Amino acid sequence: MIRGESTLRMRHIGPLGVGTLPTRPLASRTVTGTRLPALRERSRLEWRITDGGDPTRLLEDFLAHAGLPVRDLTAPPRTPGPDAPAGATVYLSTAAAAHALGAPTGPASPVPAVPDLVAVVHEPATDPHPDRPPAAGGPTDGAWWLGPWRESWTPAQHAAAVEQARTAIARGDIYQVNVVGHASADYTGDPLPALARLATLPGARYGGVLQGAGWAIGCASPETLVEVTAGRATTRPIKGTRPATATGRAELLASPKERAEHVMIVDLERNDLARVAKTGTVRVDELYGIRRWCDLWQAESVVSADLADGCGLAELLRAVCPGGSVTGAPKHAALAEIAAHEPVGRGASMGALGWIGPDGIDLGLTIRTAAVDADRVHVWAGGGITWGSDPDAEVAEAAAKAAPVRAALAGPAGTRRPA
Structure with missing residues (x-):
């Protein structure tokens, strides 16, 4: 069972080890060995699609009420008052983002315990080590057991979904679509150290653990x-x-x-940003750079734009979520294709997770992500499909992406059931 109170353990990966304090996790790309200030939870919003409403508007209203400047992301920074929050951790599922757009939300999540929207507002803590969890690889790992993985579809079914995507492309319904599969495994023991190990994977720009009552998310994106x-x-x-x-x-x-x-998705991202940008400010700062994540090379581009005057958080999220690299082009048509062919919902994967503070926003895409409920660990992996995709190669690519996540979850001791 997941234990302990709802806390956040998340930060940018840098020279530090796995974050053991709820820090300002994602705002700096120059993390040093200096300990960052400890934070504690002040307030929390959890929302599910069945609750109704627009999650992006609910989120903006909640954070604005908490004192964060999210109504106008172009406004000059102001000096925070003595009771101002340090910032907030935010998670938004793919289904929530699609719901906000009026697009198909896909099949039901295999881990319904995880909400579709979570926002945790933090304030400075007087206790320097509040609710410190066991470190990854710590003593609780001795009781950790992870069972065999059970896939939600077979390799043949995955390959068939790729062929169906290629057929949709041939009809002209879409140009590209991301196809994602899911697997789960039983566990016993404390899952938090296993999820925390994900944050140590090489190349994890957004790494850490977010948890609530009966659920937790571990990210290595x-x-x-x-x-x-x-x-x-x-x-x-x-x-x-x-x-x-x-x-x-x-x-x-x-x-x-x-x-x-890759270029197709860059064009999609340019279009997404243009919806909330000042005219003429969208640019591609870098195209097709090669980055390493674990034992994989991946191609990454950088696209940026000046936001239009008065652009708020809800408007920004509706423009960029769900992320183009995990949906496809055109986005709404790709979401319909995804809903028709993926065997289970994307749950905690392919959504947004990160930090919103007084001086900015930093949200990662929840690829290379695992979720845990009271009984099972869940992982997802997939890839973008074009007319030139080979079904067997796409199945192998998804397996290669999932392998480091599964290995980190299993831990150095393997999957031996405790006595």
Whole structure:
């Protein structure tokens, strides 16, 4: 069972080890060995699609009421008052984002204990070590057991879904779509150290654990969904994968299929930002850079724009969520294709998770992410499908993405059931 009170343990991965304090996790890309201030939970919002309403508007209203400047993301920063919050951790599911757009939300989540929207407002803590969890690999791991993985579809069914996507592309319904599969495994013991191990995976730009009553999310994502600093929004879509070898890097750089797929998503992200940007300010700062995550090379671009005057959080989220790299183009048509062919809901995966503070926003895309309920651990993995996709290669790519996550969850002791 998940134990302890609802806390956040999340931060940018840097020279520090796994964050053991609820810190300002995602706002700085220059984390040093200096301990960051401890925070504690002040208030929390949890919402599910069945509750009704627009989650992006509910989120903006909640954070504004808490004292965070989210009504106008272009306004000059103001000096926070003595009771101002340090910031908030925010999680938004793919289904919630689709719901906000009036698009298909897909099948039911396999982990319904996880809400579709979570916002945790933090304030400075007087106790320097509030609710400190056991460190990853700590003594509770001795009781940890992770059972065999059970896939929600077979490799043949996954390959068939890829073929169905290619058929939709041939009809002209879509240009590209992301197809995602799911697997789950029974567990016993405390899952939090296992989820915390995800944050140590190489290349995890957004790493940590968010938990609530009866659920937890562990993230090792390398992808920025959206970052806002001084009124400029930036997204860093990732699309294109090869093994992290010299040959794999050369193949990724030389592949016309991967580059075409990537550029298609960059164009989609440019269009998404343009909906909330000042005219003429959208630019591609970097195209098709090669980054490493665990034992994989991935292609990443950087797209940015100045937000239009008065743009608020809800408007921004409706423009960029769900992320283009995990949906497809056109986005609404891709979401319909996803809803028709994926076997189970995306749950905690392919959504948004990060930090909203007084001086900016930093939300990662929840790829390379696991979720836990009272009985099972859940993981998701997939990839973008174009007309040139090979079904067997797409199945293998999804397995390669999931493998480091599954290995981290199992831990160094493997999956031996405790006596």
